Amino acid sequence: ELKVEQNPLFLSMQEGKNYTIYCNYSTTSDRLYWYRQDPGKSLESLFVLLSNGAVKQEGRLMASLDTKARLSTLHITAAVHDLSATYFCAVGNAGGTSYGKLTFGQGTILTVHP
Amino acid sequence: NAGVTQTPKFQVLKTGQSMTLQCAQDMNHEYMSWYRQDPGMGLRLIHYSVGAGITDQGEVPNGYNVSRSTTEDFPLRLLSAAPSQTSVYFCASRSPGGHEQYFGPGTRLTVT
Numbered sequence: 001e002l003k004v005e006q007n008p009l010f011l012s013m014q015e016g017k018n019y020t021i022y023c024n025y026s027t028t029s030d031r032l033y034w035y036r037q038d039p040g041k042s043l044e045s046l047f048v049l050l051s052n053g054a055v056k057q058e059g060r061l062m063a064s065l066d067t068k069a070r071l072s073t074l075h076i077t078a079a080v081h082d083l084s085a086t087y088f089c090a091v092g093n094a095g096g097t098s099y100g101k102l103t104f105g106q107g108t109i110l111t112v113h114p
Numbered sequence: 115n116a117g118v119t120q121t122p123k124f125q126v127l128k129t130g131q132s133m134t135l136q137c138a139q140d141m142n143h144e145y146m147s148w149y150r151q152d153p154g155m156g157l158r159l160i161h162y163s164v165g166a167g168i169t170d171q172g173e174v175p176n177g178y179n180v181s182r183s184t185t186e187d188f189p190l191r192l193l194s195a196a197p198s199q200t201s202v203y204f205c206a207s208r209s210p211g212g213h214e215q216y217f218g219p220g221t222r223l224t225v226t
Contacts, residue, residue, distance in 0.1 A: 004156075033215060042204065043157075043217045050213065088156060090215075099164050100145030100208045100215060101172065104156035 002027050004091050006105035013079045013112045021108045023072040023089035031092040032072050033102065034063050036085045043088065046074075079112045086110070116140050118218035120205050126224045127195040135190040135221050137205030143216075145208045146188040150174065150201040151220075157204060163188055164210075195225045 003026040013019055023032070031050050035043040047056045049065035049072060056063050060083065062075045072089055086109050090102040121136045139146065147162035149172075159172030161180040169180050177199060179191040188207075192199060205218040 009154075031213065035217075042219045045214055045216075048213045048215075090157070099162060100147050100206065101159055101162050102147075102149075102157075102206075102215065103173075104149075104158070106154060106156045 002029070002091060002103045004089060004103050004105040006087075006089055006108050009106055009108060011108055011110045013076070013110065015080055015112055015114055016078050018078065019076050021074040021076075021087055021089075021110075023074070023091075023105055025070050025072075025089075025091045025103075027070075028067070029091045032065055033088075033090040033092075034061075034072070034074050035088045035090060037088065037107070038085050046087075076110075081112050081114070084110055084112045118205055118207050118216050120203075120218035120221050122221060123219065124222050126226065127192075128226055129196060131195050132191070132193050133195065135192075135203055135205075135223070137188045137190065137218060138186050139188075139205075139207040139216070140186065141207065141209070141216070142185060143207035143209045143212075144185065145210060146182070147172070147206050148178070148180065148188070148190045149204045149206065150199075151204060152201050160190065160203075192223075195223075197225045199223065200225045 034046040047063040052067040054065045086107045090104045118139045144165045148160040149157040163169045163182040203221045208215045
């Protein structure tokens with residue numbers, strides 16, 4: 001059974017600081033997603049990571065994937081208030097193609113304050 | 115493209131009532147899935163489909179039925195609602211050769 005664990009679950013950051021959210025998963029998978037969710041809203045796709053060593057960056061966010069360690073990271077650089085949201089990682093289910101089935105981490109609630 | 119659409123946005127049911135949550139996509143995606151989101155638990159897979167006529171159970175299927183008669187539509191049925199089914203429900207879709215998984219806006223269901 002695929003398990004996905006994120007940490008930390010709660011993150012309070014000062015503006016301008018850097019921090020990393022970690023996503024560990026228990027079995028091999030064909031893909032890993034990072035999503036952002038604002039309160040009362042749906043999930044917004046941030047990154048899709050498909051291969052070992054993949055690194056993607058968008059603005060102040062950078063995601064990486066290490067399939068051997070079964071670990072993905074979401075790094076936040078020089079945080080700003082607009083980044084306050086809940087961040088989820090989600091892993092495509094094991095056993096070849098995931099058929100659109102995802103297992104989600106618990107989510108990290110990020111609050112950026114002055 | 116409208117993407118993935120869900121109706122209704124909000125629904126209140128009494129215990130024992132039945133209802134259908136609608137999901138439709140206009141991207142010709144073969145893969146569709148239903149998730150529920152509860153506080154502190156992320157999203158959990160209820161049912162999924164890899165094409166018209168083909169469905170299978172996810173992690174938390176009990177109390178829910180699905181069918182897939184067309185590529186576009188993937189309704190989720192609650193046959194006899196229970197308070198434990200109070201949640202936010204998201205539908206998602208993806209093409210087999212694609213990477214992005216698209217989520218609908220969600221349906222907030224309360225069962226009293």
